Amino acid sequence: MTNYSEIKAEIIAIGDELLYGQIMDTNSHWISQEMDKIGVRVVRRTTVGDNRDSILSAFKSAESRADIILMTGGLGPTNDDLTKPLLAEYFGCDLVLFQEALEAVRTFFEKRGRELTDLNKLQAHLPSNCTYIPNELGTAPGMWFEENGRIWMSMPGVPHEMKKLISDHVIPRIKGMFKLPHIYHKVIKTVGIGESWLADLIKDWEKELPNHIKLAYLPSLGQVKLRLTAFGENDNELANDVEKEIEKVKPLIEKYIYGYNQEKLEEAIGRLLKSHNKKVALAESCSGGYISHLITSIPGSSDYFQGALIPYHNRFKNRILNVDATTLEEKGAVSEETVMQMSEHIRNLFDADLGLASSGIAGPSGGWAEKPVGTVWIACAMQGKTVTKKLQLTQDRMLNIQLTGVAVLNLLRLCIEGKTE
Amino acid sequence: MTNYSEIKAEIIAIGDELLYGQIMDTNSHWISQEMDKIGVRVVRRTTVGDNRDSILSAFKSAESRADIILMTGGLGPTNDDLTKPLLAEYFGCDLVLFQEALEAVRTFFEKRGRELTDLNKLQAHLPSNCTYIPNELGTAPGMWFEENGRIWMSMPGVPHEMKKLISDHVIPRIKGMFKLPHIYHKVIKTVGIGESWLADLIKDWEKELPNHIKLAYLPSLGQVKLRLTAFGENDNELANDVEKEIEKVKPLIEKYIYGYNQEKLEEAIGRLLKSHNKKVALAESCSGGYISHLITSIPGSSDYFQGALIPYHNRFKNRILNVDATTLEEKGAVSEETVMQMSEHIRNLFDADLGLASSGIAGPSGGWAEKPVGTVWIACAMQGKTVTKKLQLTQDRMLNIQLTGVAVLNLLRLCIEGKTE
Incomplete structure (x- = not known):
């Protein structure tokens, strides 16, 4: 090669x-x-x-x-x-x-x-x-x-x-x-789309890639990385060639791209919050602190992370977060109505621009016919508008927590960028 | 061998x-x-x-x-x-x-x-x-x-x-x-002591181990596993031999043992909380949700985990958690006084038997001479008594978060078991 x-x-x-x-x-x-x-x-x-x-x-x-x-x-x-x-x-x-x-x-x-x-x-x-x-x-x-x-x-x-x-x-x-070969890598990081759908969207572009540029699909939990690798003699030329291809593929998958190379989703979120001068707060039920942990694992996150509440039981959703008791009783904790109120009230409680919420059945037990294990509602509340989404995940508790985390961070990204439908 | x-x-x-x-x-x-x-x-x-x-x-x-x-x-x-x-x-x-x-x-x-x-x-x-x-x-x-x-x-x-x-x-x-040999493994899981101090405590016992039993030290973040492996002819005898050695070594390191074999620290915590019929709540500042995530990653944790608050800024420590404004101003957020109040108030807010709190400088920036990066205060509030501990950790943000998690869970264990000094 x-x-x-x-x-x-x-x-x-x-x-x-x-x-x-x-x-x-x-x-x-x-x-x-x-x-x-x-x-x-x-x-x-x-x-x-x-x-x-x-x-x-x-x-x-x-x-x-x-x-x-x-x-x-x-x-x-x-x-x-x-x-x-x-x-x-x-x-x-x-x-x-x-x-x-x-x-x-x-x-x-x-x-x-x-x-x-x-x-x-x-x-x-x-x-x-x-x-x-x-x-x-x-x-x-x-x-x-x-x-x-x-x-x-x-x-x-x-x-x-x-x-x-x-x-x-x-x-x-x-x-x-050592005199090492000239290689130029660039990774496009996507979220919210599966590997085969992504491949379908870009198949014509992939066919036309020049011989000295290789493409690899690297899927992970809820995300797919596209790695472009160019081999040649001249670093500048390699970088140019790869950037040119990225400009071509971008319009095809723009909605799914959150960053490049080493940037993690939670880092991209931090960058977006900072550049839009927005602050965020979370009410985590089924995700149990995992999303707050992702956000606060990034240095400097205190600039945009206000805080979070994990009200693991209904009475705390009501007493501390002021979710309507009738809503909790009639619609249940895992419902669009509950998660909407959670996101709106946490936004107020922490003086935030964006309020995020999760509520679901992480498993392995606790599900029933109407709401099986893996049913999760998420929400993002902004000034004057709240966006919700229902997820149907897996039987595995840890996987459900992790996939909820990716989905909530992606929802936040789409809301900040005004890309929700 | x-x-x-x-x-x-x-x-x-x-x-x-x-x-x-x-x-x-x-x-x-x-x-x-x-x-x-x-x-x-x-x-x-x-x-x-x-x-x-x-x-x-x-x-x-x-x-x-x-x-x-x-x-x-x-x-x-x-x-x-x-x-x-x-x-x-x-x-x-x-x-x-x-x-x-x-x-x-x-x-x-x-x-x-x-x-x-x-x-x-x-x-x-x-x-x-x-x-x-x-x-x-x-x-x-x-x-x-x-x-x-x-x-x-x-x-x-x-x-x-x-x-x-x-x-x-x-x-x-x-x-x-094949005629396969008989093997018996048992792993002793310890926390709160480094590999070489542990080795020092048990060196006489280690020297006296019978030839057919091997000992290995397996250190990980804040924990050390001791693996005993016995080889022989008879399964029951091997199990007996290993258990006999464990009974001998136990008194030397009792305070540090939290479980055996595959049990994780957060699982052991869950087992202890259940068997003592105690419920827990957390106020996480520098650990940013990580400890709640560890606890809620365990199936059935809703039986003993009430909820958590992550008040990332002083005004929320005061407004939502009712930490005294003067304490925050005079002693600072990273202080014994603040973390005591956090643990006591979170215990009340969530009707818990045990209230845990962390407050520290995770880094990489934000430290100063008196309180360098890696300075962390933790506390556990019980009925009528609050135990605090100061940690001096590393320069690495993620490591500080993880080590704080291990230290807080270990403090909780010692409090439940009545093993704090």
């Missing part, structure tokens, strides 16, 4: 807990994505247990194929963690105390008001041939090796620690050492 | 979409769990792309180590799916039409009112040495081989199709062919 020399990487995940299925190896998946973005080709991923022979044989076979070997796990302070001694053995060197690493561990504990144990001190003993890479979020260090004509990087298995090491240290170093 | 002969398995996942990070390989994780349950030891997992040499080398190296080789993916009808021709090549035989497989594919399409294309018919061409295993949920067949003294099983990558083949065919066949 490409003409330039490829840089190959292998990923080795270490830990019995992975092989026994006690922990899902999300690290290797994430590293794959990051390598793909910079044009490094992952050629194999291997998971091995806390076992000397397995780990050494994984080192040896990775070395035979890859330019870059990325390892996670096996770095804890306890006896079953073998990565450090085996790296030292493999490279024929000793574990020695790295003063800088010791200071980092000491500072890490001091900041938390705790004393350093002897076990913790062991974390500063590293193979003598490594470059120590500080891990700001934990006590197990990153270790960078240039041995046998290969790059080796050992990282802790704790996902957020590993991710920071990859982003801050590994990727910049790799980019500095 | 063990005295009897172990049956070893390797898992090979095939597909470029896995290596490029487009799809998460949840299959290998699930198969690991299923093998672990029946006492088959997974010794390696490998992911390779749609590439002849990679796949053949994965076959060869798996054969050198494992008794059972389980493969997923690479079985589609298109050209980039290589598993079938490469299995035929590896075993030195031809792809031939399996009449039974053809009928199955034909029936599959007829049931859906679709016609069989030539491409679909190719799915009935299988290596001549395989035992055809029907896939009732899709068109790519299962294939069982007994070659080179090993068991080989090839399955489609679509998760629900693969799962049905494993459960209905692979596991019964493996159980029939």
Whole structure:
């Protein structure tokens, strides 16, 4: 597919807990994505247990194929963690105390008001041939090796620690050492339409895509990402070519596009609220705080998020949120009338421009013939107008909560942008 | 480690979409769990792309180590799916039409009112040495081989199709062919103590563990799991041996244990609230709905979760939750006094037995010298008593939210169980 020399990487995940299925190896998946973005080709991923022979044989076979070997796990302070001694053995060197690493561990504990144990001190003993890479979020260090004509990087298995090491240290170093191919990615993020309907809307455009641009559909919960990847020689040209195609496809699916690349739906919502100078409040029943959590997970959300109420029982919907008792009795909590009042009253309670509400049967029990599990009403109240929507979701509680979250945020987006019918 | 002969398995996942990070390989994780349950030891997992040499080398190296080789993916009808021709090549035989497989594919399409294309018919061409295993949920067949003294099983990558083949065919066949060891697992779940402090508390007990019982530390955000695994001949004895060890270790770490095996912290909280017949309400500021989401993600939580308020700004803490304006002004929102009032008032507002509150600086901005990012106050109000705690967390917003969640749920647990100092 490409003409330039490829840089190959292998990923080795270490830990019995992975092989026994006690922990899902999300690290290797994430590293794959990051390598793909910079044009490094992952050629194999291997998971091995806390076992000397397995780990050494994984080192040896990775070395035979890859330019870059990325390892996670096996770095804890306890006896079953073998990565450090085996790296030292493999490279024929000793574990020695790295003063800088010791200071980092000491500072890490001091900041938390705790004393350093002897076990913790062991974390500063590293193979003598490594470059120590500080891990700001934990006590197990990153270790960078240039041995046998290969790059080796050992990282802790704790996902957020590993991710920071990859982003801050590994990727910049790799980019500095290798001539990577020219690749340009852009992702169009859509919500509110299924993969096959989306494919149908854009099929003529897809057929006409130039040969050096590839399209991938990446569906996730209630959303579909369209990834365009261009390969070539010149970064500016690649970017131009992709942008030109995006301008062509946009009018076909405009209503569904909420953002590009890494932007999450809740980030797009924040951007829209800020640019329209609007504030939002939520009354969450079946979604139980999940949507507020999504919104407040974004830095700076206090600029546009006023607050929320989770009135999980009817008497609180009435007493605190002032939903009409007769409505609750006659129409039920899961009804258009209830959710309308919830959205309007929460808007008033929190001095908000937009009031959102959810009420439904998350399951797995609690449904009946007329309102089966998965029935959810949502609403968005604005100045002088309230928009409601009925959702018919699944039998799965967590899925229903998540899909309600996507639907409510999408309804908010459409309301802010004036795109509701 | 063990005295009897172990049956070893390797898992090979095939597909470029896995290596490029487009799809998460949840299959290998699930198969690991299923093998672990029946006492088959997974010794390696490998992911390779749609590439002849990679796949053949994965076959060869798996054969050198494992008794059972389980493969997923690479079985589609298109050209980039290589598993079938490469299995035929590896075993030195031809792809031939399996009449039974053809009928199955034909029936599959007829049931859906679709016609069989030539491409679909190719799915009935299988290596001549395989035992055809029907896939009732899709068109790519299962294939069982007994070659080179090993068991080989090839399955489609679509998760629900693969799962049905494993459960209905692979596991019964493996159980029939091998004398499997007896294994007993139990996981002790702890919260509120770091891995190395926990290790320190139980190091004498750990040293005295019998040879046939292994201990593993599995840390995650704010929690550490202790996994005990016993190997032997007799299921009852193994269970007894492990339970005996748990009884010995319990008194050393009683305060930190919240449950066993698969139970999550939020499930344990639900179990405790139900058994003590207590109801809970939350006032979440910096945690922004995350803790309510954790609690309400559990089926049946409406039995003990009354509701929550997220007063993200001071004026709502005052106006809706009745926190004293002078306290907010003089002590600040992130203070022991504010969080005490929040927990006490939310308890009253929602007729709850226990009122929980969080207030802090989640970050990444908003901190200052006296109250840096990561400063969080939490409280739990009970009848006649309110317990508070100050946390000093990290620079990372999401991590601070998650760690606050664990700390609040743990405080609730300690309060219900009467274990606060």
